Amino acid sequence: MSSKHDILNALKSAAIAPQSMPVIDISPRIDDLIGQFETSLNTVAGTLHREGGLAKLQAQVDEHIAQGMQIISMVDGVKGNREVTDTAHQLRDIDYAVIPGDLGVAENGAIWVNNKNLGHRVTPFICENLFLVLKASTIVANMHQAASRITLESGEFGTFIAGPSKTADIEQALVVGAHGACSLNVYLV
Amino acid sequence: MSTSNSAVHAHKAEIFCKDESRVDWHSKALWLLREKRDRAAGSLPEWEQLRQIGSEMKLHTLTHLGQYLEEFEQNCIKNNIQVHWARDGVEHNRIVHEILAKHQVKKLVKSKSMLTEECHMNPYLEQHGIEVIDTDLGERIIQLAGQPPSHIVVPAIHLKKEEVGDLFHDKLGTDAGASDPLYLTRAARAHLREQFLSADAAMTGVNMAIADKGAVVVCTNEGNADMGANLPKLQLHSMGIDKLVPNIDSAAVLLRTLARNATGQPITTYSSFYRGPQDGGEMHVIIVDNGRTDMLKDKILAESLKCIRCGGCLNTCPVYRRSGGYSYNYTIPGPIGIAVGSQRDDTNSIPWACTLCGSCSYVCPTKVPLDKIIHHHRRLKAEAGKLPYGKASYMPLVGKFMASETALNCSMSVARIALRILPGSLLKPFSGAWGKYRELPVAPNSSFEAWFKKNRG
Ligand code: SF4
DSSP: OHHHHHHHHHHTTOOSOOOOOOOOOOOOOOTTHHHHHHHHHHHTTOEEEOSSHHHHHHHHHHHHHHTTOOEEEOSTTOOOSBOOOSSGGGGGGOSEEEEEOSEEETTTOOEEEEGGGSSSTTHHHHSSEEEEEEOGGGEESSHHHHHHHOOOOTTOEEEEEOSSOEEOTTTTOOEEOSSSOSOEEEEEO | OOSOGGGSHHHHHHHHHTSHHHHHHHHHHHHHHHHHHHHHHHTOTTHHHHHHHHHHHHHHHHHTHHHHHHHHHHHHHHTTEEEEEESSHHHHHHHHHHHHHHTTOOEEEEOOOHHHHHTTHHHHHHHTTOEEEEOSHHHHHHHHHTOOOSSSSSTTTTSOHHHHHHHHHHHHOOOTTOOOHHHHHHHHHHHHHHHHHHOSEEEEOOSEEETTTTEEEEEESSOHHHHHHTSSSEEEEEEEGGGEESSHHHHHHHHHHHHHHHTSOSSOSEEEEEOSOOTTOEEEEEEEOTTHHHHHTSHHHHGGGGOOOOOHHHHHOHHHHHHOGGGSSSSSOHHHHHHHHGGGOTTOOGGGSOOOOOHHHHHOTTOOOHHHHHHHHHHHHHHTTOOOTTHHHHHHHHHHHHHOHHHHHHHHHHHHHHHHHSOHHHHGGGGHHHHHTSOOOOOOSSOHHHHHHHHTO
C-alpha cells in the first residue's frame, strides 16, 4: 500500500497546470463503407468474400474437412468437425477456426471479436487459419464509431483483428503467419 | 565530466560506423519505415487533428493522473484483476517474482515490454530459477543472441538475415546457411509454439490502460501477447503510470495513430482489450513509477510522458539511423530515449546525440516536443556541471568568446585567411570531432559584417 501512497503523493507536486479533456469530434468517411473495408482488409493481408455468405463458407469448410483438416466452428449455421475442448491447449492442432465478428472497421479492416463467442480465448490465435463471419450492416467508418459500439463487459476479453498474424522482424521482410493465424478470410453475411 | 570516455555516445557510434555499408543499410531500413509512416499519415485528412487530440488527451490524463490511477485500480478490482504498485524497477521485479513463486512458475512467456527491459527483469527472474522466453520474434532473436533491443518497435533491426540464419542454426537447428526470412520465421513459429504451450504464466507490456473500464490494451502484429496470455491461467501485465487513458474513446484515438506512425500499417494486427482473467485464471497488473513522477515535476520533461512508444522518432532521426541503437547508453534509444533516459546517463553525452533538427517532434503522434526536451537536458547537464568530456573544457570559453564582438571578429578573420591559404590536412586537427567526417568549409572572402556594412549598412 505504501508504494501506491508514495506514487500518488508524488503526483501531487506535478509541474504542469491541469489541462482539460479535448472533444473528440472527427467526421467519419461514410461513402462506400464495404468498399473501404475491403480495401483496408487487403492492405492488412486479409481477404473479403462479399457474396455467397454462409453457404459459400460451409462449402469451403467441407472441402477442408474432406482433405483431413481439423475445423472448429463457433458460428451458428456452419458445421466443422471439432468441438470446444476442455482445455485451451487442446486446440493446438486446429487448422481452421470459424468465429463470428461483432463489427468491422472500414478505415483499417479490423474486426472486433468478443470472447463470449470463442469457446476459449485463444481460439483465434492458436488456429492455423481463421475464418471470420461478419454482418455487412455492422461495418462502421472508423475507430471512434467502433469504440462507442463494441461491448466489453466486466471480466471479458475482446480484440480487434486486422488480418492474419504477421512480422517483419527479419530484415524488414514481411512474413505472414507469425504466432497467430497464417491467413484470414472474412465472409460477409 | 564523463565517467568513462569509452562509453560516450560518439565513441559507441564510432564503433557502429566502422562498417559503412551496414550504416547505409541501417539508415535505409529505418527511412523506409519513415516513408511508410508518411504515406499512412497522409492518407488521413484528419491526421493533424488526431495528433492534436492525442497530445491534449495525454496531457489531460497526465495532469489528472492520480485520479485516473485510482479510478483504474478500483475498476480493475471490480473486474477481478489484482493491482500492484511499484516505485521502481527493484520493487517491480520483486512483485513479479512473488506472484510467480506463489504459483511455482518455472517458465514465463513474455511479449515485448520496454518497461521490463527498463527494470532489468529477465536477469532477475533467471537468477531466481525462472526461465523467461521473449516471444516477439525480434525480441527472441536478440535474446538468443544475448543482446538488448536496439529499437523499441523493431528490436533486431540492426541484424542481417544471414546473421539471424546463423543464430537460428546454432540455437534452433535450422539448416546451415539458410537466411530466407519466411523459412526462419516459420522455424521460430514452431519453436515458440512449444514455449507458449508449455509456459506456466505469461507477461505482457501495456499499450494503454483504460481508467473507466479497468482494462488494459495490448497491441502486437504477431499475436504473441495473446497466444501467451490466453494459454496459461496466470497472466501479468506491467505498465508505467504514463499508460493511462480515461476511456475507450481516448484509446481509439491512439489506436488510430500508433501503428500508422510506427510502421505505416492502418492498425496493428491485434489490439486486445483485457478486462479480467480467463475462467479460473488470475490476472495481475503492476503499475510502475520508476522515475516517472520525478519527470512530471519538470514542466518540460513532463511532456515526454505523452509518448506512446511508436518508435516514429527513432525512424526519422538522422543521428539514430547512423549511430545505431546501442550508442545511447539507455534501454530506449533515439530521441525519446534521450528524453526519458538522459537523467540516468552517467556518460552525460546522450543529449548531444542530436542535431536539434526537430524532425522527431514533427512526426510524433502525440506531439512530444522532443527537440525542446533534448535541448533542456543539455541545459540541465550544464547546470549540474556535467558537460561531457571535451565540451566541459571549451563550452564556457565559447560562451565568453562569442559574447565579445572584437574577439569574435578578429579570430574569424584569422580563420577565414587560414582556411584560404593553409592546406586542409594542417587545419583539420583543429576542428576536432566536428571535422572528423566533414570537409572543412570554403571560406568566404569577407565577413558577413563587412559585407553588411558595404551593401546594406
Ligand atoms: S516520442 Fe512520439 S514519435 Fe517518439 S516513440 Fe514516443 S510517441 Fe512515437
